[in-house]
Amino acid sequence: MSYRILGAGPSGLAAAITLAKAGHAVDVYERRGDCGARFGGDLQGIENWSTSLDALEELRAAGIAVDFHCAPISHAIQTNGVRDSSLSFARPGLYLVKRGAAHDTLDQSLKRQALAAGARLHFRESIDPERADIVATGPRGRKIFAIDRGVVFDTDAPDCAVVLMDDRAAPKGYAYLLVSGGYGCLATMLFEDFPSIHERLAYTRRLLESRYGVTVRNPRPVGGVGHFTLRAEFKKGSALHVGEAAGLQDFLWGFGIRSAIRSGVGAAGCVLEGRDWQAHADAQFSSALRASVVNRFLFENLRHGRYAVLMTLFKLGGPHALLRAISRLNPLHRVLFPAARAYTRRRYPQIEI
Numbered sequence: 001m002s003y004r005i006l007g008a009g010p011s012g013l014a015a016a017i018t019l020a021k022a023g024h025a026v027d028v029y030e031r032r033g034d035c036g037a038r039f040g041g042d043l044q045g046i047e048n049w050s051t052s053l054d055a056l057e058e059l060r061a062a063g064i065a066v067d068f069h070c071a072p073i074s075h076a077i078q079t080n081g082v083r084d085s086s087l088s089f090a091r092p093g094l095y096l097v098k099r100g101a102a103h104d105t106l107d108q109s110l111k112r113q114a115l116a117a118g119a120r121l122h123f124r125e126s127i128d129p130e131r132a133d134i135v136a137t138g139p140r141g142r143k144i145f146a147i148d149r150g151v152v153f154d155t156d157a158p159d160c161a162v163v164l165m166d167d168r169a170a171p172k173g174y175a176y177l178l179v180s181g182g183y184g185c186l187a188t189m190l191f192e193d194f195p196s197i198h199e200r201l202a203y204t205r206r207l208l209e210s211r212y213g214v215t216v217r218n219p220r221p222v223g224g225v226g227h228f229t230l231r232a233e234f235k236k237g238s239a240l241h242v243g244e245a246a247g248l249q250d251f252l253w254g255f256g257i258r259s260a261i262r263s264g265v266g267a268a269g270c271v272l273e274g275r276d277w278q279a280h281a282d283a284q285f286s287s288a289l290r291a292s293v294v295n296r297f298l299f300e301n302l303r304h305g306r307y308a309v310l311m312t313l314f315k316l317g318g319p320h321a322l323l324r325a326i327s328r329l330n331p332l333h334r335v336l337f338p339a340a341r342a343y344t345r346r347r348y349p350q351i352e353i
């Protein structure tokens with residue numbers, strides 16, 4: 001059989017690897033000039049809390065090799081800019097990966113693996129989504145809920161992961177400083193007051209650079225926007241939709257890589273085994289989408305107590321247990337969901353919810 005995939009991000013490439021490894025002819029159409037061109041070398045985190053299975057084991061089990069820059073994060077600092085708390089994870093809480101078109105990025109690794117499996121990649125080409133078997137085109141429409149701006153840089157600072165929760169740096173969001181092997185990323189992610197992003201980034205840089213003694217050399221700008229919808233669509237006509245094209249994104253903090261890859265592998269598996277992707281995807285992802293709406297509602301309404309409440313909860317149960325418990329719809333989520341949805345409709349009228 002031969003299959004056409006639209007979009008060569010993590011979700012499309014994961015689908016391509018799975019189908020090509022099963023011996024099928026695969027053509028991937030990517031409108032940009034290379035894989036990862038949406039990103040500029042950002043350090044991003046693959047979350048490792050939503051399942052008991054380790055995220056890297058999940059990749060390997062799906063036939064995806066971990067041969068990209070990938071740094072496990074077992075310790076992090078959470079700060080409000082005045083007070084620091086140390087977070088320790090029983091197993092890595094995140095895996096830091098690089099995004100972009102450089103050799104050691106997640107994107108280039110997936111590209112190499114897709115090519116090695118026999119997939120054909122067509123850059124600067126597109127086809128009508130209705131002619132694709134799998135649509136993996138990333139964010140849908142213009143439903144922006146957050147914007148992220150920062151810099152990547154060279155540094156001799158030691159490896160670290162710092163999360164800053166301070167509304168002066170990132171209103172209703174968070175800012176972060178990540179250093180791995182002499183490579184750093186410092187950014188802020190805003191959930192409101194988007195025009196102030198440059199001012200907020202300048203404040204974030206001053207605070208994090210001086211507080212953690214980080215020297216930033218050769219800074220290069222990075223950033224992007226986050227999109228969310230609760231109306232995930234896994235199938236349109238005969239095309240299967242995966243990743244952010246299907247509407248998969250975490251409304252609380254914007255962690256979309258793992259669900260993108262998982263959905264690409266899952267949709268390709270359904271194609272190979274003749275299973276119903278819509279039903280499979282609904283069962284696998286819808287609960288997490290709804291949970292993230294309630295999580296954001298709670299996070300935003302903690303207001304100035306956000307940092308303190310999170311620290312207390314992390315200390316009580318350990319960060320892994322808390323993050324795991326909130327990553328799927330639990331009884332508390334179910335009770336709060338109607339209020340969270342009403343709040344989100346008022347606060348984010350641009351989002352389909």
Ligand SMILES: Cc1cc2nc3c(=O)[nH]c(=O)nc-3n(C[C@H](O)[C@H](O)[C@H](O)COP(=O)(O)OP(=O)(O)OC[C@H]3O[C@@H](n4cnc5c(N)ncnc54)[C@H](O)[C@@H]3O)c2cc1C
Nearest residue numbers: 007009010011031044045126138224243244255256257260
């Ligand atoms: C600044 C920023 C920081 C982030 N940080 C994190 C993080 O730390 N952890 C995390 O888990 N997630 C993070 N995310 C989210 C994560 O990057 C995405 O969820 C993930 O890349 C989605 O993968 P995807 O394959 O669905 O879509 P994409 O990565 O967007 O890939 C889609 C591809 O399709 C191509 N395309 C689009 N339309 C067409 C078309 N018509 N024809 C052909 N090709 C097309 C695009 O060029 C692109 O290459 C971040 C996002 C941003 C913007």
